[in-house]
Amino acid sequence: MPIGTAVHERTFALCESLNYREWSGYYTVSAYETHHEHEYNAIRNAAALIDVTPLYKYWITGADATTFVNRVITRDVRKIAPGQVIYCCWCDEEGKVIDDGTVSRLEDNVYRWTAADPSLRWFEQNAAGLDVKIEDISEKVASLALQGPASARLLHAVSDADIAKLKYFRVARGAKIAGVTVDISRTGYTGDLGYEIWMPWNDATRVWDELVARGRQFDLHAAGMLALDVARIEAGLLLIEVDYISSKKALIETQKYSPYEIGLGRMVDLSKEHFVGREALAAEAKRGPNSGAKRQFVGLEIDWDDIERLHERIGLVPQIASTASRVAVPIYDTGDAMAVQVGKATSTTWSPTLKKMIALASVETRVAAPGTKLRMEYTVEAERHRVGATVAKLPFFNPARKMAAPEL
Numbered sequence: 001m002p003i004g005t006a007v008h009e010r011t012f013a014l015c016e017s018l019n020y021r022e023w024s025g026y027y028t029v030s031a032y033e034t035h036h037e038h039e040y041n042a043i044r045n046a047a048a049l050i051d052v053t054p055l056y057k058y059w060i061t062g063a064d065a066t067t068f069v070n071r072v073i074t075r076d077v078r079k080i081a082p083g084q085v086i087y088c089c090w091c092d093e094e095g096k097v098i099d100d101g102t103v104s105r106l107e108d109n110v111y112r113w114t115a116a117d118p119s120l121r122w123f124e125q126n127a128a129g130l131d132v133k134i135e136d137i138s139e140k141v142a143s144l145a146l147q148g149p150a151s152a153r154l155l156h157a158v159s160d161a162d163i164a165k166l167k168y169f170r171v172a173r174g175a176k177i178a179g180v181t182v183d184i185s186r187t188g189y190t191g192d193l194g195y196e197i198w199m200p201w202n203d204a205t206r207v208w209d210e211l212v213a214r215g216r217q218f219d220l221h222a223a224g225m226l227a228l229d230v231a232r233i234e235a236g237l238l239l240i241e242v243d244y245i246s247s248k249k250a251l252i253e254t255q256k257y258s259p260y261e262i263g264l265g266r267m268v269d270l271s272k273e274h275f276v277g278r279e280a281l282a283a284e285a286k287r288g289p290n291s292g293a294k295r296q297f298v299g300l301e302i303d304w305d306d307i308e309r310l311h312e313r314i315g316l317v318p319q320i321a322s323t324a325s326r327v328a329v330p331i332y333d334t335g336d337a338m339a340v341q342v343g344k345a346t347s348t349t350w351s352p353t354l355k356k357m358i359a360l361a362s363v364e365t366r367v368a369a370p371g372t373k374l375r376m377e378y379t380v381e382a383e384r385h386r387v388g389a390t391v392a393k394l395p396f397f398n399p400a401r402k403m404a405a406p407e408l
Contacts, residue, residue, distance in 0.1 A: 001023065002022045002025055003026060005053040007053070008027060008051055014222050017033055028051070029051070036223075036224060036322070040231065041221075044148065044352075045148070047147070048151075048221055049221070050222075050399065051263045053142045056114065056115040056119060057138045058112070058113040060112075061132070063131040064130035065111060066078065071130075072317045074089055084170055085171055086169065088117075094247070095259075095277040100116070103117060104171050112183075117248070132405055139201065142203075143197065146212070151195055152404070154211065163207060167186060170185070177206075184196070189232050191232065192231070193401045226323050228322070229324040229326075233347050234349075237395075243297070243346045243347055254384075261280070263394065293365055295343065297360070298391050301356055301358055302357035302388070306388050316397075320350050324347060326347055330344055330376070331343040331361055331375070339386070342364045342374065346359075346361060347359060347360040374390070376388075396403065
């Protein structure tokens with residue numbers, strides 16, 4: 001049975017829909033109201049408060065902490081200074097991605113590491129011979145994501161942190177909210193201006209209450225996973241076990257992905273010393289253009305005129321689900337009767353901001369260039385059809401405010 005997070009008493013009181021899901025053993029709100037429209041609009045137009053406590057969190061310390069982190073991830077952590085955060089992935093010996101997450105370098109040899117899946121055993125296996133301590137703090141530290149264009153002004157109002165100077169993917173330590181000592185990182189999973197707040201588990205409700213009380217003037221809404229799913233697709237952000245499968249859970253070779261195949265090739269630093277999977281990734285990189293990867297992670301814009309025509313033929317207006325789909329859908333080249341499947345769309349949604357049907361997809365490298373015309377399977381009244389889909393550069397949505405100095 002799932003259990004409640006550190007702020008479950010608060011989220012339960014707000015969840016009129018009783019629409020929950022399980023996330024890493026915790027109850028997580030899918031949508032607070034019967035529809036997630038207001039929550040999505042808060043993310044894009046005001047401020048949204050999202051409980052992301054179920055993330056796995058690890059505390060890495062010791063004289064060899066930096067050496068350990070560099071042994072596991074594909075990026076070079078020595079290139080980041082204390083106070084910085086990086087997004088990264090880590091691989092198995094074959095260069096296939098196990099998981100992705102963030103690493104915050106808090107001091108020279110102090111790190112906070114987040115992961116989607118439990119990673120303690122893998123970390124400990126790769127810490128052999130090193131002076132490093134790895135602590136699972138998932139049940140000790142709560143985390144709240146405050147996202148949206150008004151998020152900086154709200155944080156400025158409730159905390160003593162210098163929000164005006166907190167840059168993208170940086171962290172402010174030792175800030176105070178409602179008398180609670182917290183860390184604030186300028187990070188998130190929405191592709192928008194946003195922050196994540198890290199605090200002791202037992203103090204989380206005090207922080208939540210202060211944000212909610214002061215947030216009324218900023219039109220703050222609690223937001224659930226349905227709204228977050230739409231936002232992260234617009235931002236072109238991966239979701240493990242949906243857009244790619246962890247190599248630990250893959251049943252066949254084609255279910256395993258290298259960083260080059262899921263848009264994370266820029267995070268592979270082959271110039272640094274040995275890290276897990278380096279030899280396999282170096283060999284892949286030598287095979288040719290696009291690092292020799294046979295498939296690529298891309299965005300797709302779906303042809304709305306095609307969707308309308310399919311519905312008109314049978315006397316219907318287009319009926320598009322408001323929630324994002326995580327069901328894989330075949331993608332074909334533009335050959336007519338002899339069309340060949342060239343990949344699959346992994347996450348699909350209607351974008352309320354862009355007014356487009358969009359998808360994240362894994363396709364063969366030969367058809368991965370932006371502007372390439374493809375076809376996507378689309379079902380109307382239980383009958384399968386194909387509609388046009390154009391490869392688009394990711395992210396779909398990338399507002400300047402995400403990285404710019406916030407207006408306070």
